[in-house]
Amino acid sequence: MTEPLVEIKNLRTHFFTDEGVVKAVEDVSLTIPRGKTLGLVGESGCGKSVTALSIIRLISPPGKIVSGSIAFYDDGRKIELTTLPEAEMRKMRGSRIAMIFQEPMTSLNPVFTVGSQIAEAVRLHHRVSSREAWDRAVEMLHKVRIPDAQRRASEYPHHFSGGMRQRVMIAMALSCNPKLLIADEPSTALDVTIQAQVLDLLRDLQTEFGMSILIITHDLGVIAEMADDVCVMYASKVVEYAPVVELFTNPLHPYTRGLFASRPEPGKPKDQKLRTIPGVVPSPLRFPSGCKFHPRCAYAQERCKKEEPVLRRPNLSQIPPSHVVHCHFAEQIEEQEEAAVKSV
Amino acid sequence: MLQYLVRRMLWGLLTLLLITFVIYGLIRFMPGDPALLKLYQESSDKKITAEQIEQQRKMYGLDQPFYIAYVKWLGDVLTGNLQTSFAYKAPVSSVIGERIGRTLMLTINSLILEYLLAIPLGLYFTARSSRLDERSGSMLLFMLYSLPSFCGALFLQLWFAVYLEWLPLHGMQSDNYEQLSTLGKTWDLFKHALLPVAAFTYGGLAYYSRFLKATMNETVRQDYIRTARAKGIGPLKVLCWHAFRNSLIPLVTQIGLTLPALLSGAIILERIFSWPGIGTLFFQSILERDYPIIMGLVLMFSILTLLGQLLADVLYAFVDPRVSYK
Numbered sequence: 001m002t003e004p005l006v007e008i009k010n011l012r013t014h015f016f017t018d019e020g021v022v023k024a025v026e027d028v029s030l031t032i033p034r035g036k037t038l039g040l041v042g043e044s045g046c047g048k049s050v051t052a053l054s055i056i057r058l059i060s061p062p063g064k065i066v067s068g069s070i071a072f073y074d075d076g077r078k079i080e081l082t083t084l085p086e087a088e089m090r091k092m093r094g095s096r097i098a099m100i101f102q103e104p105m106t107s108l109n110p111v112f113t114v115g116s117q118i119a120e121a122v123r124l125h126h127r128v129s130s131r132e133a134w135d136r137a138v139e140m141l142h143k144v145r146i147p148d149a150q151r152r153a154s155e156y157p158h159h160f161s162g163g164m165r166q167r168v169m170i171a172m173a174l175s176c177n178p179k180l181l182i183a184d185e186p187s188t189a190l191d192v193t194i195q196a197q198v199l200d201l202l203r204d205l206q207t208e209f210g211m212s213i214l215i216i217t218h219d220l221g222v223i224a225e226m227a228d229d230v231c232v233m234y235a236s237k238v239v240e241y242a243p244v245v246e247l248f249t250n251p252l253h254p255y256t257r258g259l260f261a262s263r264p265e266p267g268k269p270k271d272q273k274l275r276t277i278p279g280v281v282p283s284p285l286r287f288p289s290g291c292k293f294h295p296r297c298a299y300a301q302e303r304c305k306k307e308e309p310v311l312r313r314p315n316l317s318q319i320p321p322s323h324v325v326h327c328h329f330a331e332q333i334e335e336q337e338e339a340a341v342k343s344v
Numbered sequence: 345m346l347q348y349l350v351r352r353m354l355w356g357l358l359t360l361l362l363i364t365f366v367i368y369g370l371i372r373f374m375p376g377d378p379a380l381l382k383l384y385q386e387s388s389d390k391k392i393t394a395e396q397i398e399q400q401r402k403m404y405g406l407d408q409p410f411y412i413a414y415v416k417w418l419g420d421v422l423t424g425n426l427q428t429s430f431a432y433k434a435p436v437s438s439v440i441g442e443r444i445g446r447t448l449m450l451t452i453n454s455l456i457l458e459y460l461l462a463i464p465l466g467l468y469f470t471a472r473s474s475r476l477d478e479r480s481g482s483m484l485l486f487m488l489y490s491l492p493s494f495c496g497a498l499f500l501q502l503w504f505a506v507y508l509e510w511l512p513l514h515g516m517q518s519d520n521y522e523q524l525s526t527l528g529k530t531w532d533l534f535k536h537a538l539l540p541v542a543a544f545t546y547g548g549l550a551y552y553s554r555f556l557k558a559t560m561n562e563t564v565r566q567d568y569i570r571t572a573r574a575k576g577i578g579p580l581k582v583l584c585w586h587a588f589r590n591s592l593i594p595l596v597t598q599i600g601l602t603l604p605a606l607l608s609g610a611i612i613l614e615r616i617f618s619w620p621g622i623g624t625l626f627f628q629s630i631l632e633r634d635y636p637i638i639m640g641l642v643l644m645f646s647i648l649t650l651l652g653q654l655l656a657d658v659l660y661a662f663v664d665p666r667v668s669y670k
Contacts, residue, residue: 058573094576106567111589111665121575156665172575 003073005179005212006032006055011068011082013047013054022284024050024063026236029311031229032180037206037213039227039244041220041259043281047236048216052182055214056097057081057089072096074179095125098173102185104166108157114141115153118172125176140171143208144201163194170201174209181206184216199225220263224248229322232256235282235292238311242323252314252325252334254297291328299333345661348669352657356650363646364639365414371638372410378430378633379404404430404635417639426643427636431629436640440622444607446516447614447621450537451606454544462549466556470564471583482554489550497543497616504539512536514618540617544610548602555598559591566590593664600656604649 013025025047032038040048053059055070070081074096081089101107109117118137122128128136134153141149144167157165166186173181183202187195199222206213215226223230223244230247232240232255240253251257258277279296282288288295294304307328313321314330327333379400383392401407405416420427426436465481472478488496505513512518516536524532563569564587572586573579610623618624622641629637661667 056574058570090576090578092576093574099574101567101571103567107571109568109572109586109590111593111663120577124576158666169571172571 002034004031005034005073006214007069007071007073008051008055009069009071011051011054011070012066013050013059014064014066016062016064020285023236023287024284025054028068028233028236028238030231030238030241032212032214033228035206035210035212036228037215037226039223039230040214040216040233041218041223041230042233043218045281045284046233048233049184051233052099052184052214052216055081055180056093056099056182057084057086058093058099072180091125094121094178095176096178097180097182098176098178099182099184100166100169100173100186102188104162104169104189107169108165110157113154113156114160114168118153118168118175121172122175136175137171140175141168143174143205144168144171146171163190163198166190166194166198167201170198170205174205174211177209178211180212180214182214182216185218186215187222188217188219195222202226220259232259235287236284237292237326239293239326240324241311243320246320246323250319250323250334252316252319252323252330253293253327254299254333255293257333257337258296291326299329299336301329303328345669349654349658352654356654359650360643360646361418364418364643365411367642368414368417368639369410371633371635372413374633376633377401377406378635379406381633382430417636421643426640429629429634429637431632431634431637436636439625439637440640440644443621443625446619447607447610447623450540450544450613450619450621451610453537454541454548455602455606457541457545458548458552461545462552462556465549465553466560467584467588469553469557470560470587471579473561482557485550485554488546489554491547493543493547494612494616496546497539497613500539500543501616511539514616516619540613540619543613543617552595552598556591556595559594560587563587563590593660596659596663597656600652600654600659603652603655604645607645607648 008031009029011025011028012023015022015024028047028051030038030040030051040051042048050059050063054065057065059065065082068082072079072081072092079092081092084092108114112120115134115137118140119130119133122133122136123130126133138149138153141153146152146164146167152159157168160168170186181202186202187198190198202213202215203226205211213226215222217223227244230240230242230244231238232247232253234255240247240251240256242250247256248260251260255277258275261275262277264274277296282292282295288305290306291297291300291304291309294300297304309326309328311324311326313319313323314325314334316331316334379397380392383396383400398407405413408416417427426440428434429436429439432439465485469478469481501513504511512535516533518524518532518536521529521532560583564583566587569582569587572582577586607622610619610621611626612623613619614621614623615627625637626641628634629641657669661669
């Protein structure tokens with residue numbers, strides 16, 4: 001197996017608020033392969049964004065990485081990000097690890113031209129003249145397919161539409177050839193056609209630049225289109241982790257099953273209501289005991305209330321070793337479901 | 345932009361007409377007759393005939409209804425003549441001109457000090473947010489902000505002039521001012537101005553640093569600040585460039601609004617420090633019912649207020665690329 005780009009082991013990120021400790025990320029381990037895309041999926045507040053912000057170390061107080069390790073493999077060097085001094089970390093940000101955010105409308109500074117904002121990133125990490133940095137900014141705007149890039153570089157963010165601003169964000173993020181691009185809900189705030197364009201662009205740029213992408217989303221459609229591997233998070237934990245095709249054909253965790261069942265499907269009668277997962281996401285201040293999903297789980301048993309499961313390979317012949325799940329009864333549930341399908 | 349400016353100027357002129365007309369009316373209906381006042385001051389035996397009064401009133405133009413007098417005043421103003429002061433028997437423009445520099449000496453210096461100190465202080469407090477030094481500093485600033493300037497002025501006088509005797513209590517010059525060398529004169533003036541400037545400054549300093557900190561606290565939570573940090577920019581540059589540049593927008597609007605305060609805010613403090621400037625003149629002229637002086641000052645304050653607002657709007661377009669006047 002080739003060396004991964006990022007390896008996160010047992011990461012815990014907690015927020016020490018006045019109301020108590022919010023365990024936003026609990027014992028999360030994942031691997032971002034080189035040049036590939038890892039999708040992080042889950043509901044709002046499940047800890048996916050905090051996981052991403054932990055990698056780039058932009059957790060604001062009272063948040064803190066409590067334990068665990070984040071290893072970044074850069075040209076054969078292993079860099080431990082959790083303990084890297086802030087000055088060194090700053091050099092990583094923008095140059096090795098770049099990030100784009102959900103809100104393209106507010107993520108650019110309104111008082112600077114887009115060209116200068118990109119050029120600033122370039123000059124920060126490379127010894128180039130301001131002229132060269134500006135040319136690079138124009139080149140990047142051209143690469144993200146902004147028409148008339150030369151002229152538009154000297155315009156302000158408010159002259160751009162949401163989709164165009166997200167392209168500017170991508171241009172800025174990629175201006176220093178990062179090894180990892182973290183895309184936190186990059187298309188959520190955009191309308192559907194623009195969404196597809198931005199995702200296409202990201203994929204094309206990945207081919208061109210060869211970076212890894214960590215894409216965070218709650219949209220399974222985005223995952224299907226973008227990701228190579230998928231990590232499903234629920235209530236600060238990884239509940240299922242598998243290659244994308246595997247996950248879509250054999251979802252094992254009751255939560256993942258619920259997510260798939262609640263999708264609208266072409267061909268289904270329109271008047272049929274979508275299935276939902278009963279209950280709500282638990283508050284991170286009052287997580288349930290045992291398996292955190294048990295109050296909402298149709299298959300929950302006594303054991304689920306008491307004992308927290310571990311992330312493990314299920315004992316099922318058709319499941320490849322790369323597929324892991326965080327459930328005591330993954331095998332039994334799979335058999336039940338198989339039987340139900342056969343009986344129909 | 346030019347078209348916008350012209351339109352604003354025309355509206356400003358209209359506003360100016362309205363302000364001066366209303367105030368002219370108001371002061372004419374104020375109790376107290378300047379003619380009578382003058383005659384009482386001048387006659388020794390306190391026996392004044394109706395004829396004398398009539399004559400004096402005619403001289404002051406008080407025999408006509410106020411709107412006719414206003415039109416005459418306006419006509420004079422348009423030809424550049426602000427009329428003659430009743431009390432000083434000199435042209436209003438020269439009476440004001442003589443004192444305006446003395447007031448500006450206090451207010452401009454204090455304005456410069458306010459901004460010079462408030463901006464670094466506000467930035468520092470933003471960077472040190474909720475630490476001990478910021479908490480106690482903000483507390484102190486809040487107390488200064490709440491302390492009225494006349495109170496602060498009295499404390500300053502009590503401490504530095506009466507108790508320590510380091511600085512003169514009031515006035516602008518020492519008695520022996522004329523005998524001093526140029527350097528000595530400057531030093532003398534400086535010593536006299538120190539306390540008034542301090543009294544002028546502390547309130548605004550507290551206000552602007554608190555204002556800047558509040559704006560900055562809002563700005564540093566914006567998404568583009570996170571973007572800047574994600575680019576790898578250091579905390580100091582994020583604060584002083586990306587965040588401050590945005591917080592400048594509301595701050596600049598404030599500058600325009602302080603323009604009239606440069607002259608009008610001086611009334612109380614100039615009285616306390618017996619500073620012979622515009623504030624003292626305004627106070628005196630109201631007591632003496634010196635209508636031409638009052639109108640001259642009102643005209644000046646009004647123009648400054650309107651210009652200040654215009655300046656704020658122009659600066660606004662200058663610092664915020666999203667704003668343009670078409």
